Amino acid sequence: MxxxxxxxxxxxxxxxxxxxxxxxxxxxxxxxxxxxxxxxAVLRLAGVSGADPDxxxxxxxxxxxxxxxxxxxxxxxxxxxxxxVREQIADVTLLAQKAAAGSVRxxxxxxxxxxxxxxxxxxxxxxxxxxxxxxxVERERLVGRYGDPARRPWIYLIVATGDIYEDIPQAQAxxxxxxxxxxxxxxxxxxxxxxxxxGATRExxxxxxxxxxxxxxxxxxxxxxxxxxxxxxxxxxYASGLCMPEMATLAGLERLDMMLNDSMYGILFRxxxxxxxxxxxxxxxxxxxxxxxxxxxGEDNYLTTADAVDEAHTVTVSxxxxxxxxxxxxxxxxxxxxxxxxxxxxxxxESLRLELAHALLARELFPDAxxxxxxxxxxxxxxxxxxxxxxxxxxxxGTLTGQGILLVGMMTEAVVTPWLSxxxxxxxxxxxxxxxxxxxxxxxxxxxxxxIQQRAHRVLGEAVExxxxxxxxxxxxxxxxxxxxxxxxxxxxxKGLDGVAAHEAxxxxxxxxxxxxxx
Numbered sequence: 001m002x003x004x005x006x007x008x009x010x011x012x013x014x015x016x017x018x019x020x021x022x023x024x025x026x027x028x029x030x031x032x033x034x035x036x037x038x039x040x041a042v043l044r045l046a047g048v049s050g051a052d053p054d055x056x057x058x059x060x061x062x063x064x065x066x067x068x069x070x071x072x073x074x075x076x077x078x079x080x081x082x083x084x085v086r087e088q089i090a091d092v093t094l095l096a097q098k099a100a101a102g103s104v105r106x107x108x109x110x111x112x113x114x115x116x117x118x119x120x121x122x123x124x125x126x127x128x129x130x131x132x133x134x135x136x137v138e139r140e141r142l143v144g145r146y147g148d149p150a151r152r153p154w155i156y157l158i159v160a161t162g163d164i165y166e167d168i169p170q171a172q173a174x175x176x177x178x179x180x181x182x183x184x185x186x187x188x189x190x191x192x193x194x195x196x197x198x199g200a201t202r203e204x205x206x207x208x209x210x211x212x213x214x215x216x217x218x219x220x221x222x223x224x225x226x227x228x229x230x231x232x233x234x235x236x237x238y239a240s241g242l243c244m245p246e247m248a249t250l251a252g253l254e255r256l257d258m259m260l261n262d263s264m265y266g267i268l269f270r271x272x273x274x275x276x277x278x279x280x281x282x283x284x285x286x287x288x289x290x291x292x293x294x295x296x297x298g299e300d301n302y303l304t305t306a307d308a309v310d311e312a313h314t315v316t317v318s319x320x321x322x323x324x325x326x327x328x329x330x331x332x333x334x335x336x337x338x339x340x341x342x343x344x345x346x347x348x349x350e351s352l353r354l355e356l357a358h359a360l361l362a363r364e365l366f367p368d369a370x371x372x373x374x375x376x377x378x379x380x381x382x383x384x385x386x387x388x389x390x391x392x393x394x395x396x397x398g399t400l401t402g403q404g405i406l407l408v409g410m411m412t413e414a415v416v417t418p419w420l421s422x423x424x425x426x427x428x429x430x431x432x433x434x435x436x437x438x439x440x441x442x443x444x445x446x447x448x449x450x451x452i453q454q455r456a457h458r459v460l461g462e463a464v465e466x467x468x469x470x471x472x473x474x475x476x477x478x479x480x481x482x483x484x485x486x487x488x489x490x491x492x493x494x495k496g497l498d499g500v501a502a503h504e505a506x507x508x509x510x511x512x513x514x515x516x517x518x519x
Contacts, residue, residue, distance in 0.1 A: 004446055018467035019320035238261075262298040
């Protein structure tokens with residue numbers, strides 16, 4: 001079946017094959033390198049926690065000490081667990097404290113000592129992964145008990161006060177008003193911190209710091225809301241930036257349900273080194289796959305800097321690449337919240353029909369993925385009446401094209417951080433459209449050979465042409481030349497490059513060993 005757009009199945013298959021060819025060299029790069037954040041995630045799985053009096057996490061202090069003594073290319077697990085045996089220390093956090101004080105030195109063991117260290121590392125990391133497994137089972141049990149929302153798309157709403165103790169009542173109020181997914185937006189700039197802050201936080205900038213304790217507090221609060229409302233309320237945060245692997249690990253340990261996870265966002269909009277982020281992305285997605293977490297990708301961001309009509313095909317290309325990278329890391333289709341957005345200038349003739357074409361193309365290319373549909377932001381003017389109408393059009397396109405996750409648009413976008421009353425009005429808009437037209441998808445069929453079909457075919461054709469060009473050079477070259485979001489990001493520049501190392505011949509990562517085993 002070719003669906004409502006009558007897409008050429010051979011062209012769709014070619015697009016996927018070209019995405020595989022473009023993505024495979026990046027996968028090989030990720031398989032042959034490690035980063036400080038990957039290694040810190042390994043030690044977090046092994047039980048390292050807490051921070052020193054200056055707020056620097058012990059896991060950072062421990063990795064820094066290992067790197068100073070033996071480098072990064074062999075991984076940190078074997079030197080750390082060899083030191084535990086040699087120093088007769090039972091607790092890996094205590095070892096981190098001693099290493100920070102300079103009282104422990106690290107070496108690369110050989111022979112029997114190396115075998116003992118590997119076994120101990122695998123045992124400790126395996127215990128952390130089993131905890132993630134238990135949290136996944138716990139989620140499945142709670143969904144079975146309370147149930148999912150009765151209809152799709154899921155309604156996704158952001159809270160962002162900066163204070164976790166203010167976020168909690170706002171999130172619970174949003175759930176009562178109809179939100180199915182609560183996203184706690186991160187404090188501005190956290191993606192550029194090369195550490196994860198510790199503890200509950202009460203001061204953030206346009207968002208709340210993502211920490212393990214904040215994850216725990218919000219998850220517990222939304223579990224209360226799930227019991228109250230009789231439907232499971234999902235929690236979203238961010239596995240992006242310089243600490244993608246650690247954020248993914250903490251999310252798995254605290255039973256988050258969705259994570260924004262797309263290396264391209266960090267590369268393009270935060271100038272993080274491309275190699276660093278592709279390596280980090282692969283490991284973080286392996287953790288997400290194990291934890292049963294749905295990822296949200298960031299293609300919508302391209303359309304905030306590039307024209308949503310002229311560059312629509314770059315979104316499709318990125319979706320296809322993200323699908324390949326996700327599958328390679330072990331994620332299933334139901335975990336692929338591929339991103340796209342309603343960002344065409346409303347003054348463009350037939351803008352709504354163009355949006356329908358783009359949204360339906362994404363839906364038919366990825367029929368089993370819970371697509372994340374993003375609301376208008378770029379062309380919101382401060383006219384709240386026009387903005388509310390534009391959000392209504394966005395909601396209508398979402399239900400007409402069967403989107404899976406619908407982020408609630410705010411009529412005060414670009415004016416203020418939304419008030420609770422703004423969220424209430426925005427949720428009323430969503431509820432009205434879904435209530436009045438929730439089943440309209442079955443009646444909506446574009447005219448054969450008409451405007452919407454022609455536009456979708458053109459975008460897919462342009463996507464295939466771009467993938468062919470990328471295949472002739474490389475994905476890293478395409479990124480360096482500004483193909484996505486018009487940002488130029490060379491592979492030998494960007495933040496975090498000094499935290500990348502190629503694997504030595506004896507590199508060992510017990511987490512990767514476990515995560516890559518067949519289920």
